Amino acid sequence: xxxxxxxxxxxxxxxxxxxxxxxxxxxxxxxxxxxxxxxxxxxxxxxxxxxxxxxxxxxxxxxxxxxxxxxxxxxxxxxxxxxxxxxxxxxxxxxxxxxxxxxxxxxxxxxxx
Amino acid sequence: xxxxxxxxxxxxxxxxxxxxxxxxxxxxxxxxxxxxxxxxxxxxxxxxxxxxxxxxxxxxxxxxxxxxxxxxxxxxxxxxxxxxxxxxxxxxxxxxxxxxxxxxxxxxxxxx
Numbered sequence: 001x002x003x004x005x006x007x008x009x010x011x012x013x014x015x016x017x018x019x020x021x022x023x024x025x026x027x028x029x030x031x032x033x034x035x036x037x038x039x040x041x042x043x044x045x046x047x048x049x050x051x052x053x054x055x056x057x058x059x060x061x062x063x064x065x066x067x068x069x070x071x072x073x074x075x076x077x078x079x080x081x082x083x084x085x086x087x088x089x090x091x092x093x094x095x096x097x098x099x100x101x102x103x104x105x106x107x108x109x110x111x112x113x
Numbered sequence: 114x115x116x117x118x119x120x121x122x123x124x125x126x127x128x129x130x131x132x133x134x135x136x137x138x139x140x141x142x143x144x145x146x147x148x149x150x151x152x153x154x155x156x157x158x159x160x161x162x163x164x165x166x167x168x169x170x171x172x173x174x175x176x177x178x179x180x181x182x183x184x185x186x187x188x189x190x191x192x193x194x195x196x197x198x199x200x201x202x203x204x205x206x207x208x209x210x211x212x213x214x215x216x217x218x219x220x221x222x223x224x225x
Contacts, residue, residue, distance in 0.1 A: 004155075033212065042117075042201050042215030043156065056210055091155055102146075102213060104155035 002026055004105035006092050012111045013082055020078045021108045025094030029103070032075050034067055035091040036060065037107070043091055049075060082112045117202050117216035124222045131189040133219045135202030140183060146203040146213060147176065147187045156201065159187070189221075197223045 005024040013019050025032045030051050035043035046065070047057045051072035061067075064082075069075040079086055089107040118136045125131045137145065144163045148156040162169045162176045162185070169176045175188040189196055199218040205211035 006155075040217065042203075042217050045206075045212050045214065048210070048212060056212065093156075102158060104148075104157070106153075106155045109153075 004092055004094050004103050006090075006105035006108050008108055009106065010109045010111075012113060015084060015112055016081055018078065018080045019082060019110060020076050021090055021092075021110075023075045023077070023092030023094075023105060024073075025075070025092070026096075026103055027073075029094035029096050030072065031095045031097065032069055033093045033095075033102070034075070034077050035093065037089040037091055038087075046077075079110075082110075084112045086110060087112045117204055117214060119200075119202055119216040119219045121217065122220050122222070124224065125192050127192060127194055127223055127225050129192055131192045131196070131221055131223075133187045133189075133200050133202075133221065135185040135187075135216055137183050137185065137202070137204045139204055139206075140180070142204045143211075144205065145178065145185050147174075147185075148201040148203060148215070150199045150201065150218070152198075159200075192221075192223050194223045194225060197221055 007022045033048040034046040037043045045058050046061050047067050049069040052069050064080045067077045089109050091107045093102045093104045095102045116138045146161045147159045149159050150156050162178050173190045177186045199220050201215045201218045203213040203215045206214050
C-alpha cells in the first residue's frame with residue numbers, strides 16, 4: 001500500500017495524559033502536513049514539514065503540541081497534558097511539492113475523557 | 114487571511130444533478146481543489162482546477178471557476194447514493210507555502 005498511513009486509528013485517553021500519533025507519508029513525498037478536524041468543521045492546519053524541517057506552525061499549535069519528522073520520513077505529533085478540547089480527528093497528509101497531489105491518511109480520532 | 118465559504122447541506126434525489134458552491138477570498142490562488150470525505154475517513158482529492166481555466170470536466174464531475182466573483186462550483190451528474198459524503202472546497206494559502214485551506218464542507222445527502 002503506497003498511501004498515507006496513520007496510527008492509531010482511535011485513541012481514548014484521560015485528561016492530563018500525553019498521547020503520540022504517527023504518520024507514514026507516501027515515500028517519495030517530501031512535504032508532510034498535520035491538520036485537526038472537529039465535528040462539523042473542515043480540517044484546520046496545524047503544521048507542515050518539508051523533509052525534516054518544520055517550516056510553518058499554526059497558532060492553533062499550543063506549546064502542549066509538538067511535532068517531529070526525523071530523517072524526513074515518518075512524523076509524530078505529541079500532545080502533552082491533554083484537555084477535553086483536544087478531542088478531534090487528527091489528519092496527516094503528504095505531497096510531492098507545493099502545488100497539488102495532496103494525499104490524506106484516514107486520521108487518528110482522539111477522545112479525551 | 115483566507116476564508117473559504119460553503120453552504121452546509123445539500124439534499125438531492127438519486128439520478129439528479131448536484132451542484133455544490135464555494136466562495137474563496139484569495140484572488141491570487143493559482144489552483145483550487147475539491148475533496149470528498151466519507152464518514153470516519155480521511156479526505157480524498159476529487160479534482161482540482163488551475164486559475165487559468167474556467168471549466169474542467171472529469172467523467173461525472175464538472176468544475177466551474179468564476180475568478181471575477183471568486184466562485185467555484187462542483188457539479189455531479191447522475192448523482193448516486195454512493196456520492197453521499199461531505200465535500201470540501203480548498204484554496205492554497207497565501208504567502209508562498211500554498212498549504213490547502215478548507216471550507217467547513219457541504220454535506221451531500223442523496224435520497225433513493
